[in-house]
Amino acid sequence: ELEMPAFTATKVSQYSCQRKTTLNNYNKKFTDAFEVMAENYEFKESEIFCLEFLRAASLLKSLPFPVTRMKDIQGLPCMGDQVRDIIEEIIEEGESSRVREVLNDERYKAFKQFTSVFGVGVKTSEKWYRMGLRTVEEVKADKTLKLSKMQKAGFLYYEDLVSCVSKAEADAVSLIVKNAVCTFLPDALVTITGGFRRGKKIGHDIDFLITSPGPGEDDELLHKGLLLYCDIIESTFVKEQLPSRKVDAMDHFQKCFAILKLCQPRVDNSTCNTSKKLEMAEVKDWKAIRVDLVITPFEQYAYALLGWTGSRQFGRDLRRYASHERKMVLDNHALYDRRKRIFLKAGSEEEIFAHLGLDYVEPWERNA
Numbered sequence: 001e002l003e004m005p006a007f008t009a010t011k012v013s014q015y016s017c018q019r020k021t022t023l024n025n026y027n028k029k030f031t032d033a034f035e036v037m038a039e040n041y042e043f044k045e046s047e048i049f050c051l052e053f054l055r056a057a058s059l060l061k062s063l064p065f066p067v068t069r070m071k072d073i074q075g076l077p078c079m080g081d082q083v084r085d086i087i088e089e090i091i092e093e094g095e096s097s098r099v100r101e102v103l104n105d106e107r108y109k110a111f112k113q114f115t116s117v118f119g120v121g122v123k124t125s126e127k128w129y130r131m132g133l134r135t136v137e138e139v140k141a142d143k144t145l146k147l148s149k150m151q152k153a154g155f156l157y158y159e160d161l162v163s164c165v166s167k168a169e170a171d172a173v174s175l176i177v178k179n180a181v182c183t184f185l186p187d188a189l190v191t192i193t194g195g196f197r198r199g200k201k202i203g204h205d206i207d208f209l210i211t212s213p214g215p216g217e218d219d220e221l222l223h224k225g226l227l228l229y230c231d232i233i234e235s236t237f238v239k240e241q242l243p244s245r246k247v248d249a250m251d252h253f254q255k256c257f258a259i260l261k262l263c264q265p266r267v268d269n270s271t272c273n274t275s276k277k278l279e280m281a282e283v284k285d286w287k288a289i290r291v292d293l294v295i296t297p298f299e300q301y302a303y304a305l306l307g308w309t310g311s312r313q314f315g316r317d318l319r320r321y322a323s324h325e326r327k328m329v330l331d332n333h334a335l336y337d338r339r340k341r342i343f344l345k346a347g348s349e350e351e352i353f354a355h356l357g358l359d360y361v362e363p364w365e366r367n368a
């Protein structure tokens with residue numbers, strides 16, 4: 001029997017920041033199943049079970065081989081009883097009955113639809129579900145509901161926003177954003193973060209980090225044109241405050257969860273008769289695209305870049321590793337050493353990994 005060379009299960013870390021996770025996932029049929037389970041627990045606001053499945057999914061994504069027998073997961077961390085049961089089912093039956101139940105569950109299906117709308121989270125979904133609503137169409141048709149500004153935009157551009165963003169669209173938007181930013185801040189640094197920085201070919205949005213060296217006036221940057229929808233959140237960062245210890249802490253940067261209008265001029269190779277022209281005029285030649293813009297002070301750039309590059313699970317594990325293994329507190333602004341009682345400065349992601357005593361993990365290996 002052929003054994004995988006140089007793979008020792010007991011050497012696999014429970015922390016995804018000590019593993020390399022590329023987009024080459026040999027265990028998609030398991031990890032998709034776990035992600036459904038995790039999402040269902042998220043909808044039920046049971047964080048512990050949700051995290052258990054997210055950690056298991058993340059671990060299997062990092063394996064250099066497909067799991068085909070229970071023996072393959074022997075000695076691996078993050079493989080609790082619930083997780084093993086589902087792996088066993090999938091190995092034996094090809095699919096899991098528990099996952100199938102969730103996928104057919106009325107509440108799961110409704111929440112899945114509701115949360116696909118920009119601005120709608122678990123809390124709002126819960127409210128709509130209790131009102132007897134089940135689909136996006138039903139919510140849209142209900143004129144008595146009070147929607148937030150964000151949710152209204154979410155429904156207005158729904159079709160565009162649920163269709164994913166391609167790498168080509170991300171590159172096009174990147175040019176637009178860089179141009180717009182440079183008119184206000186000529187020396188600004190604009191970096192794509194999120195999934196696209198990790199090498200993904202599609203995403204649900206495009207994430208940008210903007211910083212500028214020197215004492216520039218970056219405050220008014222977000223308060224200018226080009227956006228279809230923009231909810232500007234002012235910076236709430238207070239100097240010298242300790243990093244947040246919450247698992248999924250929001251940061252304090254000035255940021256903007258925006259919807260951008262990307263014009264996609266169609267090539268007109270017709271002979272341009274009048275009816276054709278009319279028809280062309282009615283076809284929408286733009287696409288609404290979700291964009292996150294985050295403005296960071298230059299000194300915090302490396303921390304912000306590490307946090308906003310993700311993946312979400314990679315970030316969670318970095319913070320958990322920092323606090324549990326190093327008695328340090330990490331967030332998107334800073335790293336604080338609780339023993340030495342000092343903030344550790346960093347000008348690059350490499351330096352942050354070094355402060356934590358971790359081997360550097362490249363962005364494309366952070367797809368945990």
Ligand code: 8DG
Pocket residue numbers: 193194195196200202203204205206207249250251307308309310311312313315332
């Ligand atoms: P996707 O858009 O392709 O679906 O994937 P993604 O790019 O990895 O996810 P994302 O939801 O756009 O988030 C990008 C990273 O930013 C993610 O690792 C988590 C991190 N992040 C923060 N703060 C916040 C925040 O306030 N909101 C969101 N949505 N993400 C945040 O560090």
Ligand code: MN
Pocket residue numbers: 194195196203204205206207
């Ligand atoms: Mn993203």
Ligand code: MN
Pocket residue numbers: 194205206207292
């Ligand atoms: Mn985002």
